Amino acid sequence: MSNKKTVVIVGGGFAGLQLIKSIGNTDLYNVILVDTNNYNFFPPLIYQVAAGFMEPSAISYPFRKILRSSKNARFRLGALERVITSENKIILSNGELKYDILVMATGVETNYFGNKNIEEKSLPMKTISDALSLRNVIFTRLERATRLKTREERKKEAFNIRNCWSWTYRS
Numbered sequence: 001m002s003n004k005k006t007v008v009i010v011g012g013g014f015a016g017l018q019l020i021k022s023i024g025n026t027d028l029y030n031v032i033l034v035d036t037n038n039y040n041f042f043p044p045l046i047y048q049v050a051a052g053f054m055e056p057s058a059i060s061y062p063f064r065k066i067l068r069s070s071k072n073a074r075f076r077l078g079a080l081e082r083v084i085t086s087e088n089k090i091i092l093s094n095g096e097l098k099y100d101i102l103v104m105a106t107g108v109e110t111n112y113f114g115n116k117n118i119e120e121k122s123l124p125m126k127t128i129s130d131a132l133s134l135r136n137v138i139f140t141r142l143e144r145a146t147r148l149k150t151r152e153e154r155k156k157e158a159f160n161i162r163n164c165w166s167w168t169y170r171s
């Protein structure tokens with residue numbers, strides 16, 4: 001039995017991976033990385049996926065491959081639901097994990113600065129699935145625009161994101 005402390009890092013984004021780089025190859029801890037997805041992705045290039053210039057695989061990489069060369073870190077898929085500090089335990093969507101040290105690196109949510117109208121009507125661009133939804137909506141609108149007769153009709157069709165949002169969810 002190892003008497004090393006177990007560090008659980010929730011979130012494998014910029015912050016979580018930076019920490020793994022520092023402690024994921026030492027003999028000090030057992031490190032468990034938890035993330036909702038089994039891949040890390042590079043948010044600054046998400047717009048390229050949304051615009052159809054890049055495929056998701058070009059900006060994402062599996063956590064298990066990233067950790068393959070690590071001596072003491074492993075990956076656990078799951079979404080954090082609750083932390084029970086009195087028992088040093090986290091509850092995930094698919095089980096639970098004990099920790100000695102817990103690091104929360106789950107990032108942030110899209111901030112609409114209290115503007116409910118934008119929150120309801122706009123399309124977010126924060127995750128790979130957001131980018132794919134956006135790409136599908138844009139391409140669908142552009143395809144529909146090609147079937148319209150006048151420039152005015154096409155412009156309206158292609159750029160009316162508000163309609164595009166509700167249209168996507170209607171169809």
Ligand SMILES: Cc1cc2nc3c(=O)[nH]c(=O)nc-3n(C[C@H](O)[C@H](O)[C@H](O)COP(=O)(O)OP(=O)(O)OC[C@H]3O[C@@H](n4cnc5c(N)ncnc54)[C@H](O)[C@@H]3O)c2cc1C
Pocket residue numbers: 010011012013014015016034035036037040043044045046047078079080081105106107108125126
């Ligand atoms: C479109 C876009 C462009 C950007 N461009 C730039 C740029 O050019 N330069 C720059 O410096 N910054 C940029 N940023 C900001 C940068 O991406 C963030 O500052 C950075 O990703 C924050 O790192 P983080 O580790 O805190 O969170 P994230 O990188 O968001 O990582 C959070 C991780 O936690 C996981 N997670 C979240 N909730 C849970 C849960 N409940 N359970 C388990 N796992 C969970 C997520 O899956 C994710 O892997 C951009 C962001 C976006 C969205």
